[in-house]
Amino acid sequence: MASVATSGTAPGPPSRARRWFSGFRERETWTAYAFLAPWFLGFIFLTAGPMIASAYLSFTNYGIEQIAGFSPTESVGTEHYRQLFNDDKIRLALKNTFVFTLMMVPATMVVALVLAMILSRIGRAAGIFRTIFYIPQITPPVAAAVLLLVLFNGQVGLVNRALELVGIQGPFWTTDPSWIKPSLVILSVWSVGGTMVIYLAALHGVPQQLYEAAAIDGASAWRRFRDVTIPMISPALFFTFIILTLAGLNSFTEAYTAYFGAGSTGADSPDAALFYAIYLFRQAFEFFNLGFASAMAWLLFLISITITLIQVTVSRRFVFYQGGQK
Amino acid sequence: MSGRWIRLAGFAGTIALSVAIMAGLASAQSDATVGKAPAATGVASRTLNIYGMGGRDDVAQGRLDFATDALGSTVEVSNPVNGFNDQAFLARLAAGDVPDLVYLSRNSVGTYAARNAFLPLANCIRSQSIDTKQYRAAALGEVRYKGQIYALPEFTNQITLLVNQDVARAAGVAMADIQTTNWKRLRAANKKLLKIEDGRLTRIGFDPKIPEFFPLWVKWFGKDLISKDGLKAQLNTREAVAALAYTVSLINDHGGWNRFKAYRDTFDFFGRGNPFARNQIGAMPFESFIYNVFADNSPQIDLVAKYFTNRKGGPITLFSGSGWAIPRGARDQDLACQFMKAMTSVEAWKKVGKARFDLRKRQGRAFTGLYTANTRADVAVFEDIYQPIGKKAFDDAVTLLVRAPRYGFAIPLSPASAEFRQAWIDAINRVLNGQQSPRAALDQAQREAQTAIDKAK
Numbered sequence: 001m002a003s004v005a006t007s008g009t010a011p012g013p014p015s016r017a018r019r020w021f022s023g024f025r026e027r028e029t030w031t032a033y034a035f036l037a038p039w040f041l042g043f044i045f046l047t048a049g050p051m052i053a054s055a056y057l058s059f060t061n062y063g064i065e066q067i068a069g070f071s072p073t074e075s076v077g078t079e080h081y082r083q084l085f086n087d088d089k090i091r092l093a094l095k096n097t098f099v100f101t102l103m104m105v106p107a108t109m110v111v112a113l114v115l116a117m118i119l120s121r122i123g124r125a126a127g128i129f130r131t132i133f134y135i136p137q138i139t140p141p142v143a144a145a146v147l148l149l150v151l152f153n154g155q156v157g158l159v160n161r162a163l164e165l166v167g168i169q170g171p172f173w174t175t176d177p178s179w180i181k182p183s184l185v186i187l188s189v190w191s192v193g194g195t196m197v198i199y200l201a202a203l204h205g206v207p208q209q210l211y212e213a214a215a216i217d218g219a220s221a222w223r224r225f226r227d228v229t230i231p232m233i234s235p236a237l238f239f240t241f242i243i244l245t246l247a248g249l250n251s252f253t254e255a256y257t258a259y260f261g262a263g264s265t266g267a268d269s270p271d272a273a274l275f276y277a278i279y280l281f282r283q284a285f286e287f288f289n290l291g292f293a294s295a296m297a298w299l300l301f302l303i304s305i306t307i308t309l310i311q312v313t314v315s316r317r318f319v320f321y322q323g324g325q326k
Numbered sequence: 327m328s329g330r331w332i333r334l335a336g337f338a339g340t341i342a343l344s345v346a347i348m349a350g351l352a353s354a355q356s357d358a359t360v361g362k363a364p365a366a367t368g369v370a371s372r373t374l375n376i377y378g379m380g381g382r383d384d385v386a387q388g389r390l391d392f393a394t395d396a397l398g399s400t401v402e403v404s405n406p407v408n409g410f411n412d413q414a415f416l417a418r419l420a421a422g423d424v425p426d427l428v429y430l431s432r433n434s435v436g437t438y439a440a441r442n443a444f445l446p447l448a449n450c451i452r453s454q455s456i457d458t459k460q461y462r463a464a465a466l467g468e469v470r471y472k473g474q475i476y477a478l479p480e481f482t483n484q485i486t487l488l489v490n491q492d493v494a495r496a497a498g499v500a501m502a503d504i505q506t507t508n509w510k511r512l513r514a515a516n517k518k519l520l521k522i523e524d525g526r527l528t529r530i531g532f533d534p535k536i537p538e539f540f541p542l543w544v545k546w547f548g549k550d551l552i553s554k555d556g557l558k559a560q561l562n563t564r565e566a567v568a569a570l571a572y573t574v575s576l577i578n579d580h581g582g583w584n585r586f587k588a589y590r591d592t593f594d595f596f597g598r599g600n601p602f603a604r605n606q607i608g609a610m611p612f613e614s615f616i617y618n619v620f621a622d623n624s625p626q627i628d629l630v631a632k633y634f635t636n637r638k639g640g641p642i643t644l645f646s647g648s649g650w651a652i653p654r655g656a657r658d659q660d661l662a663c664q665f666m667k668a669m670t671s672v673e674a675w676k677k678v679g680k681a682r683f684d685l686r687k688r689q690g691r692a693f694t695g696l697y698t699a700n701t702r703a704d705v706a707v708f709e710d711i712y713q714p715i716g717k718k719a720f721d722d723a724v725t726l727l728v729r730a731p732r733y734g735f736a737i738p739l740s741p742a743s744a745e746f747r748q749a750w751i752d753a754i755n756r757v758l759n760g761q762q763s764p765r766a767a768l769d770q771a772q773r774e775a776q777t778a779i780d781k782a783k
Binding site for chain 2: 063064065067068069070071088149153154155156172174175176177270271272282285286287288
């Protein structure tokens with residue numbers, strides 16, 4: 001007769017580390033990691049590696065001579081970080097970037113949400129419109145920047161021509177410092193397709209019975225939108241909020257192409273379009289101050305992380321996850 | 327072998343495969359940038375790697391063939407069709423893939439020379455017996471840093487005034503008033519030449535072409551934006567402030583920078599509908615290459631070429647252009663030296679000048695000469711090859727252009743050329759946008775430029 005050995009204290013549940021290691025007994029775990037391997041390698045060599053390298057370089061005099069191996073790379077201590085606080089253009093570039101982000105993120109979210117709600121209601125034609133709205137998203141940013149200069153030209157641009165039809169004298173979008181950022185925001189909003197698709201998917205996931213229950217309770221359309229739609233799609237809103245904020249802080253291509261790169265006259269470079277990433281690029285690859293540019297990159301990274309953490313903390317009060325907090 | 331080892335081997339294999347794929351992709355990309363594959367015949371025993379010689383027309387290709395021939399049949403020239411790009415060049419330096427020779431804008435040479443990325447050419451000039459007297463002094467000044475020459479100058483663009491006679495006549499402005507010696511008269515002419523209809527600018531009077539040509543306006547006073555040794559910025563001198571205030575006033579006469587620039591941005595300088603053909607502009611300073619473009623696209627335009635003159639009435643012109651330099655670490659410096667000597671030689675220019683003349687003749691198109699940094703080549707092309715095209719406007723312009731280089735000046739090399747240039751361009755933009763006064767903007771530019779120079783020298 002078999003006997004069951006018992007000990008005085010029952011064994012507790014296995015630790016998380018033990019559970020993780022035990023997973024490797026399964027073939028599926030190995031397969032999963034094999035599929036993940038390319039991403040891990042890409043992350044290590046193309047993201048984490050350069051990040052660690054740039055952290056080191058930010059404390060050195062790294063430039064052309066060091067790149068080519070003509071001179072040794074020497075430490076400059078925290079000089080580059082002190083320089084960050086003494087460079088007027090850093091302040092200007094940060095201000096431009098924040099202003100642009102503050103305008104671009106809500107504008108993109110609102111327009112994307114409105115379009116998604118319209119599309120979710122128009123039935124069979126939705127596919128066609130979804131494609132139409134998504135096309136700007138796949139337009140190369142360089143082409144979009146050139147388009148910006150053409151469409152928003154203060155004298156002959158289509159935007160001002162259209163405004164004239166309704167009796168509005170349009171501004172000099174591409175030359176007036178007050179209007180350069182708004183025109184770039186409009187360009188960003190134009191390629192709202194990606195955000196719109198995310199909202200559309202989220203809207204389709206809202207259970208219809210919630211709307212029916214609210215309607216039975218006499219809720220108006222606005223109440224249903226505010227108290228049903230928004231909470232139910234809040235994870236999607238939160239996700240795009242973070243992604244768009246990070247995109248805003250890293251804005252580069254459109255502004256650079258239109259005002260600083262080969263698409264411009266080469267002699268424009270208005271202060272109003274000097275975003276942080278553009279100034280960073282110029283320091284690194286036009287002025288060859290790669291050590292200073294690395295310090296700039298780390299400042300931007302810290303700002304981005306701080307803003308994201310604030311967003312995550314604040315979001316706990318506003319984001320509703322079905323099935324509990326994720 | 328246990329299943330566990332098989333799984334482990336599979337995992338390692340996947341990683342190895344991933345690495346191999348990534349390495350393969352990187353290698354493929356690298357091969358693509360190298361360009362021409364080595365000759366299959368095995369005849370070539372040396373290869374000259376060139377970088378930066380971008381789009382090639384008949385003049386570039388003809389000289390390339392000439393210089394390749396000059397190196398002999400045992401040398402292969404690898405010359406990918408990529409224009410010089412700072413980022414790409416840095417990447418090549420970092421990878422140890424240093425080209426033997428680079429082709430770039432002369433105003434970029436100082437930045438690299440000051441950081442020891444280019445070799446001084448004293449040995450090259452001596453060993454190849456290159457006669458530097460054949461090059462224009464101002465063009466050589468653009469590539470000289472701390473007494474050493476770091477590049478051989480190739481093309482040169484000089485600035486002259488283009489005046490649209492049709493517009494001048496229509497506006498009732500005497501040709502003598504469209505000049506730069508007397509600023510008061512020029513401003514009055516500008517106001518007459520420009521046209522604003524229904525609140526819309528429909529014609530620019532005189533475009534001073536700032537920020538780009540600001541050094542020319544400062545030279546009007548006989549002053550430069552930087553000291554001859556390139557180490558002291560002179561951006562906030564009384565003369566620079568006056569030049570900026572004056573040129574901005576010419577633009578503000580059109581209703582302000584916004585209106586002016588928005589209108590100018592609509593111009594197509596390189597097509598048949600260029601602003602001179604469409605009478606959208608009265609006069610402006612412009613680089614010499616535009617005559618060639620206009621002679622091709624709109625030979626009917628009633629154009630007059632004039633010198634940009636200083637306060638005393640003497641002609642002045644601002645030089646810019648390209649050059650050849652040897653990066654430190656180049657494997658075959660002798661070959662590079664021979665090649666650039668051949669590329670900038672009188673013989674090369676004469677050969678391509680004749681070829682272009684013949685080609686244009688066959689095509690029924692005008693040949694307006696070649697404008698290089700080689701004085702002897704320009705004279706030879708003008709005297710031995712060029713023939714008047716029978717259109718007075720362009721024939722007169724060519725005569726003027728041939729003489730213009732003797733009045734040329736260039737911005738001296740600075741160890742922080744890019745930052746220096748950016749400082750004054752930004753300052754001018756701030757003034758044009760109404761954000762700062764000329765004095766305040768140039769004071770700030772002076773601080774920024776001097777800081778950058780001090781750091782780089």
